[in-house]
Amino acid sequence: QVQLVESGGGLVQAGGSLRLSCAASGRGFSNYGMGWFRQAPGKEREFVAGLRWSGETRYYADSVKGRFTASRDNAKNTVYLQMNSLKPEDTAVYYCAARSGWHIYYYTSNVYNYWGQGTQVTVSS
DSSP: OOEEEEEOOEEEETTOOEEEEEEEESSOGGGEEEEEEEEOTTSOOEEEEEEOTTSSSEEEOTTTTTTEEEEEETTTTEEEEEEOSOOGGGOEEEEEEEEEBOOTTTTSGGGOOEEOOOEEEEEEO
8 A cells, every 4th residue: 555645735826836745654665656747727647747657757737748747756756847947827736646666658647546635736927
């Protein structure tokens, strides 16, 4: 069983930065594929970033490429999402997710087994 707790959300002006953290409890974290998703009001949950077990292989949604950087520290059982050049359209609740091993459909929410409670990110114009 894995528990995920996100932190680091908040209110920021457009062009600003935030760093989200997702702390995981439980064994085997280093073998888990991790994902970041977000959900804006009235919209479906969407993929933001994915990291394989080593953290060296990372995937991003086109909408955040070049602005967001995902990373993980397996020694600390934590994944991060550094968000730069934030835009009002980045406003959403951000979730981290985990699954044992990797899945080719890493960008779809239903392949993940564990989810955090979410953290609100609000970007003002």
